[in-house]
Amino acid sequence: xxxxxxxxxxxxxxxxxxxxxxxxxxxxxxxxxxxxxxxxxxxxxxxxxxxxxxxxxxxxxxxxxxxxxxxxxxxxxxxxxxxxxxxxxxxxxxxxxxxxxxxxxxxxxxxxxxxxxxxxxxxxxxxxxxxxxxxxxxxxxxxxxxxxxxxxxxxxxxxxxxxxxxxxxxxxxxxxxxxxxxxxxxxxxxxxxxxxxxxxxxxxxxxxxxxxxxxxxxxxxxxxxxxx
Numbered sequence: 001x002x003x004x005x006x007x008x009x010x011x012x013x014x015x016x017x018x019x020x021x022x023x024x025x026x027x028x029x030x031x032x033x034x035x036x037x038x039x040x041x042x043x044x045x046x047x048x049x050x051x052x053x054x055x056x057x058x059x060x061x062x063x064x065x066x067x068x069x070x071x072x073x074x075x076x077x078x079x080x081x082x083x084x085x086x087x088x089x090x091x092x093x094x095x096x097x098x099x100x101x102x103x104x105x106x107x108x109x110x111x112x113x114x115x116x117x118x119x120x121x122x123x124x125x126x127x128x129x130x131x132x133x134x135x136x137x138x139x140x141x142x143x144x145x146x147x148x149x150x151x152x153x154x155x156x157x158x159x160x161x162x163x164x165x166x167x168x169x170x171x172x173x174x175x176x177x178x179x180x181x182x183x184x185x186x187x188x189x190x191x192x193x194x195x196x197x198x199x200x201x202x203x204x205x206x207x208x209x210x211x212x213x214x215x216x217x218x219x220x221x222x223x224x225x226x227x228x
Contacts, residue, residue, distance in 0.1 A: 002033040003069040003157055005054055005076065005190075010063035012049050023049055024213045027063070033157050036184055036191040038201035041210035047194040048162050050210060054192065055083045055160045079158065084151035084189075086180075088163035090143040092135040092150075098122060098142075099131040102149045109154065121149040125179060141172030145179065152183050159184060161193045165200060177203060 011025035023046030031037060031054060039047050052058040053065060056076035065076040092101045099118050106114035122128050125145040135143055144164065151159065161180060165173035177200050184191035193200060201207050207219040 001070065003067060003082075004033065005029075005031040005079070005158065006064075006066050006068060007054060007060075008064045008066075010053065010060045010065065012046060012053060013061045022213060024210065024215065025062075027215050029054065029208070029215060031158070031190050031192060033190045034188045035206065036181065036204040037193070037206045037208065038204035039192070039194045039208045039210055039215075040196065040198075040201050043196075045210045045212075047210050050215075051160050051162055051192065051194050055085060055158065056080050057083075057085070082157045084154070084156035084159045086144075086147055086151045086159070086161040086164050088166040090135070090140075090147045092143055092146060094135050097132050097134055098127060098138065098146045101135070101146055102153055105150060105154055111154075117153055118149070121153045122146070124183075125149045139172075141168050141175065144168060144172070144176050148176070148179060148183070152187070155187055156189060157187075158190045159192070161191070161195075163195055164193065165195070165197060173197070173200070 007027060007029040010027040011022065013020050013022040039050065041047050053060050056079040067074045067076055067079050096104065099115065099122060102121055103114040103118035106117055119128065119131065122131050125148060127142060127145050130138060130142060138146065164180065165176050168176060180191060181203055193204065195201055205221045206217065209216045209218050
């Protein structure tokens with residue numbers, strides 16, 4: 001049975017200049033392993049905050065976030081070891097080579113095969129020949145490929161991507177989009193993407209719009225016809 005993230009009656013708000021700003025409230029959402037999701041909406045609507053909540057990296061102001069996993073129910077904070085997160089800003093360590101940037105999450109987990117696995121993932125993203133180059137020696141598209149390899153090297157069950165093509169040219173954006181969905185398919189992972197790109201969003205099985213504090217399902221494609 002696939003693992004599922006369940007958000008129930010979620011609210012997220014923050015204090016600003018003696019007033020409370022509510023990004024969204026009464027929000028319900030299910031994210032199932034093996035499915036792809038896109039979240040679109042205007043800037044400032046809370047899309048990135050929602051991504052952080054469902055990944056367990058932040059807590060909601062109100063509501064419940066849970067992971068249903070093999071008949072067990074766990075808080076989302078326990079999901080972190082199963083999460084791969086990809087940001088619009090690549091967040092690569094400038095002093096490390098591409099290879100060592102990718103290997104870092106595995107090294108932090110004490111994996112003795114970190115470098116071998118990192119090499120394999122650089123090959124998957126088409127950058128085996130750039131393994132010894134540092135981020136400043138790579139193009140934007142290449143840096144994003146390294147960031148994707150780093151996020152996926154430990155084979156997470158849930159992949160979260162925040163505007164992953166926002167800083168890329170059209171060809172690089174297309175390549176990164178295809179790469180993300182291919183990785184989702186091969187690893188049977190859930191893929192959740194926040195994006196302004198209609199082209200990117202259209203590739204997902206489930207498309208949601210977040211606007212005016214409300215989340216609306218605007219499209220769903222049959223999973224048998226379009227598996228992630």
